[in-house]
Amino acid sequence: GDGCGHMVMYQDSGTLASKNYPGTYPNYTLCEKKIQVPSGKRLILKIGDLDIESQKCESSYLTIQSSSTLHGPYCGNVMPVPKEIILDSNEATIHFESGSHVSGRGFLLSYASSDHPDLITCLERANHYTKTEYSRYCPAGCRDIAGDISGNIGEGYRDTSLLCKSAIHAGVIADELGGQISVTQQKGISRYEGGVANGVPSHDGSLSDKRFIFTSNGCNKSLSLEEGFLSKSQVTASSYWEETNEFGQLFQWSPDKAWLQVPGLAWASNHSSNREWLEIDLGEKKRITGIKTTGSGSTMLNFNFYVKTFTMNFRNNNSKWRTYKGILSNEEKVFQGNSNPGDMVRNNFIPPIVARYVRIIPQTWNQRIALKLELMGCRIMQANSSFTHSMWQKPSQSTETSLGKEDKTVTEPIPSEETNLGLKLTAIIVPILIVLCLFLFSGICICAALRRREAKGLSYGLSSAQKSGCWKQIKQPFTRHQSTEFTISYNNEKETPQKLDLVTSDMADYQQPLM
Numbered sequence: 001g002d003g004c005g006h007m008v009m010y011q012d013s014g015t016l017a018s019k020n021y022p023g024t025y026p027n028y029t030l031c032e033k034k035i036q037v038p039s040g041k042r043l044i045l046k047i048g049d050l051d052i053e054s055q056k057c058e059s060s061y062l063t064i065q066s067s068s069t070l071h072g073p074y075c076g077n078v079m080p081v082p083k084e085i086i087l088d089s090n091e092a093t094i095h096f097e098s099g100s101h102v103s104g105r106g107f108l109l110s111y112a113s114s115d116h117p118d119l120i121t122c123l124e125r126a127n128h129y130t131k132t133e134y135s136r137y138c139p140a141g142c143r144d145i146a147g148d149i150s151g152n153i154g155e156g157y158r159d160t161s162l163l164c165k166s167a168i169h170a171g172v173i174a175d176e177l178g179g180q181i182s183v184t185q186q187k188g189i190s191r192y193e194g195g196v197a198n199g200v201p202s203h204d205g206s207l208s209d210k211r212f213i214f215t216s217n218g219c220n221k222s223l224s225l226e227e228g229f230l231s232k233s234q235v236t237a238s239s240y241w242e243e244t245n246e247f248g249q250l251f252q253w254s255p256d257k258a259w260l261q262v263p264g265l266a267w268a269s270n271h272s273s274n275r276e277w278l279e280i281d282l283g284e285k286k287r288i289t290g291i292k293t294t295g296s297g298s299t300m301l302n303f304n305f306y307v308k309t310f311t312m313n314f315r316n317n318n319s320k321w322r323t324y325k326g327i328l329s330n331e332e333k334v335f336q337g338n339s340n341p342g343d344m345v346r347n348n349f350i351p352p353i354v355a356r357y358v359r360i361i362p363q364t365w366n367q368r369i370a371l372k373l374e375l376m377g378c379r380i381m382q383a384n385s386s387f388t389h390s391m392w393q394k395p396s397q398s399t400e401t402s403l404g405k406e407d408k409t410v411t412e413p414i415p416s417e418e419t420n421l422g423l424k425l426t427a428i429i430v431p432i433l434i435v436l437c438l439f440l441f442s443g444i445c446i447c448a449a450l451r452r453r454e455a456k457g458l459s460y461g462l463s464s465a466q467k468s469g470c471w472k473q474i475k476q477p478f479t480r481h482q483s484t485e486f487t488i489s490y491n492n493e494k495e496t497p498q499k500l501d502l503v504t505s506d507m508a509d510y511q512q513p514l515m
Contacts, residue, residue, distance in 0.1 A: 003029030003096055005106070008141025010328070012037060012113050013178045015122055015141030018096055018106025022049070022146050025106035029098045036091035037113035043087040044112050048121030050074055050081050051105040052098070059099025062107050066092045086114070110139040112178075123147065126159040126166075126183065126212045135182045138164035143175035143200055150205025151192040153220070157202075158192050159185070159210040169200040171290055171348030172214045176327045182215035197346040199336050219289050219352070219378040223282060224259055232256040234281040239270035241368070253370065255279075260344070260374040266296050268305060268370035269362075276369055277313075277359045285316060285356050290348040290376040291335075297372065298342030305370030306338040309363040314355035324353060334363060337371075352377065 003026060005019040016033060018025045037043055045064065054060035054075040061073035067089040074081050096107060112119040118135065122142035142164035151157030153170040163181065164173075173179035175198075192205035237255035244250050253268035255278055269276040282288075295306025311332050312324040323332045327350065335347045362369045 003031035003098060003106075004033060005031075006141065006144055007033070008176070009033075009035060010140040010177055013111060013116065013119070013137070013139040015108070015110050015139050015145070016094060017108045017145075020106070021108055022105045024101075024103055025098055027098060027100050029096075031094070031096040033094045034091060035094060035111055037111070039090055041090050042114040043090055043092055044114060044117065044119055045085040045087070045092070045109055046083065046111070046119055046121050047074075047081050047085075047107065047109045048123040049105060049108040050076075052076060052107065053101035053104035054099070059097070060101060060104070061097060063095045064092055065095065108145070110141075112137060112139055116180075120163065122162065122164050124163050126157070126161060126163055126185065127210070129183075129185070131185070133182070133184050135180060136163065137180050138167055138173055138178045140176060140178035142178070143168045143198075149200070149202050150194060151202060151211065152195055153197070153214070153216075155189060155193065156186065156211040156213040158205040158208045159188070159212055160205075160208065161202075161212075163212075165200060166202075166212075167214060169197045169202050170214050170216075171198060171220075171346070171350070172216060174327055174350040175199075177350075183212050184215065185210050185212050187211070195344060195346070196336075196339075198348055219287055220376045221378055222261075223286060223288070223375045223377050224261065234283065235259075236279045236281075237267060237269065238276045238278075241268040241270045258372055260292060260294065260372045262372075263299070264297075265300070266294070266305070266370045266372040268296070268368055272365070272369060274361065274363050277361045278371070278373075279357060279359045280375065282356050282358075282375075285354060285380055286377050287380055288314075288349060288353040288355065288358065288375055288377040290346055291360070292344050292346045292374040292376070293337055294344050294372045295338050295341030295366070296370045300341070303368075303370070304341055304366060305368045306341045307362040307365045307369060307371045308337050308339070309334050310337050311335070311361045311363060312349075312353070313359040313361060314353050315357050316355055321359065324349065327351075337362075341366075341370075354380070 003019050004016070005021050005025075006015065006017040008015050014035060016035070018031060019029060020026065035043070043066070050062065052060045052062065052075040057073040057075035061075045063070060063072035063074070064085060064087075065071075066087040069088065071082075071085055090113070094109070098104075098106075108121070108123065110119060110121045116137040118137045119139060120136045122139065122145040124136075142162070145162070145165065147162040147165060149157060149161035149166045149169060151161060151166070157166045157170075163183070164178075167173045167179075167181045168175050172181055188208035188211045190207045192208075192211070194202035194204045196202070232255075235255045235258055237258075240255060241253040242250060243253070251265060253265050255267045256262075257265045258267035258278055267278055291312075293307065293310075296303040311334055313321045314324065315321045325331060326333045336345070338345050358375070360371070360373065362371070
C-alpha cells in the first residue's frame with residue numbers, strides 16, 4: 001500500500017514523512033516520490049529522523065537516488081545516517097519500503113535548493129543553539145509535524161519549542177512556503193502563555209532559562225488603537241441581533257461592539273447564513289497583516305456563540321470586492337476561527353492585505369454567528385520604510401502564476417507620502433518658472449518695439465537710457481532695485497512729455513548695447 005505520510009512539496013523546499021509518523025509505519029508498504037528544485041540548482045536533503053526496524057536493510061530501508069548516485073540504503077535506529085546530503089542534480093527519487101515489523105517510526109526528511117545552505121529540519125529546537133542571534137531556513141510543511149511549542153509572538157517562546165513550528169505560529173513564515181527566520185535568544189520568563197495562531201496550538205509553559213523571539217518588520221500593531229476607536233459608522237454589518245430578556249431588557253448585538261477592546265456583547269447576526277458579513281472602514285489604505293477573533297466572550301456565560309471558519313474580502317475606493325486567496329492556489333482561503341466563545345485565535349495574512357475596506361464572512365459557526373475582532377497591521381508609509389521580512393517579498397514568477405493576476409496587486413507597493421509631496425512641489429514650481437519665462441519674453445518684445453520707434457526718428461530724453469539699452473530696463477525678479485525716473489520726448493512738440501517709472505538692473509548679463 002501507500003507508505004507515504006505527511007508531505008508538503010514547494011518549488012524551493014519541502015517535507016516528507018512515512019505514513020503514521022511519528023507512529024509506527026504499516027507492514028509491507030511502499031513510498032516512492034520524486035522531489036525537485038528549480039533547474040540549475042542543487043538539491044540539499046536533511047534527514048531529521050530515521051527509525052526503521054531492520055538491521056541489514058533487506059526488507060525495510062530508505063534510499064535516495066539522484067541522476068548519478070544512489071545514497072543508502074539506510075535502516076535501523078542506531079545506524080549512522082549523514083546529517084546532510086548535497087546531491088549533484090536538482091532532483092531525486094525518495095524510496096521507502098517496509099516488510100513485516102513490530103515497531104519503528106519510519107523517516108522524516110526535509111529538502112531545499114542550494115540557495116538555502118542553512119536549511120534545518122522541522123524537528124530542531126531553539127535549545128539546540130547557543131548563539132544569541134542566528135538565522136536559519138525552515139522548509140515548507142512543518143506545521144503538522146508532532147512536537148510542542150510554548151509561548152507567543154509578544155513575549156517569546158520557550159527554548160524547548162520547535163523552531164519552525166513556532167515561526168508559523170508567530171506568523172513569520174507560511175507553512176506552504178517555508179522561509180528564512182531570524183532569532184534572538186533572551187533570558188527566560190516564569191510563565192509562557194499559549195494560544196492558537198495560524199492553525200498551530202501553543203501550550204502554556206513554565207519557567208525556562210532561555211526564550212527566543214523572532215525578528216519581524218513591526219507591522220503588527222492594533223489598527224483600532226492606532227486610530228483611536230473607530231466611529232460607529234465605520235463598522236457595519238449585513239444584520240445584527242436584538243434580544244429581549246425575561247425582564248424586558250433589550251440587548252443589541254450591533255456591529256460597533258465587535259472590537260475586542262470593547263467589553264460586553266459581541267456582534268451577532270440576525271440570520272444564520274454564510275451571506276452575513278461584518279465590514280470595517282479603516283479610513284485610508286492600510287497594510288493589514290493579521291486578525292484576532294473571539295466568540296461571544298468568556299464573560300457571556302449564557303451564550304455559546306462563535307465562528308468556526310471564515311473568509312476575507314477587501315477593496316479600496318471605487319473598486320470591486322476581492323476575495324483573499326491561498327498562497328499556492330486560486331481558491332479563496334478559509335481561515336480557522338474559534339473552537340469556543342472565549343479564547344482568542346490569531347490568523348496572519350501572508351502576503352498582507354493592502355486595502356481600506358475589509359469584510360469578514362463567516363462560513364461555519366456554533367449556534368449563532370457572533371464574533372469580536374482586532375485587525376493588526378500598520379500605515380503604508382511605515383510598512384515601506386521598515387525592514388521587510390523574506391515572507392513578504394514578492395513571490396517568484398512561478399509563484400505569481402499560481403497566485404493569479406488578481407492576487408498580484410495585494411502586495412503591490414503604494415506611493416508613499418514623500419512621493420506625493422514631490423508631485424505637489426513640482427505642480428507649484430513649474431507654473432512659476434513658466435510665468436518668469438513669459439515675463440522675460442515680454443521684456444524682449446518691449447525692447448524690440450522701442451528700437452523700431454527709434455528707427456522712425458524718435459529721440460530719447462536721457463542719454464543714459466541710450467547708453468544702457470532697453471535690457472537694463474527689464475525688471476530683474478527676486479532682487480530689490482532702485483527706481484530711476486526719466487522722460488521720453490517725441491518730435492511732436494505738442495505732446496506733453498510722459499514720465500515712466502522703470503527699474504534698472506545692475507546685472508552685467510543684462511547690459512547689452514542698443515543697436
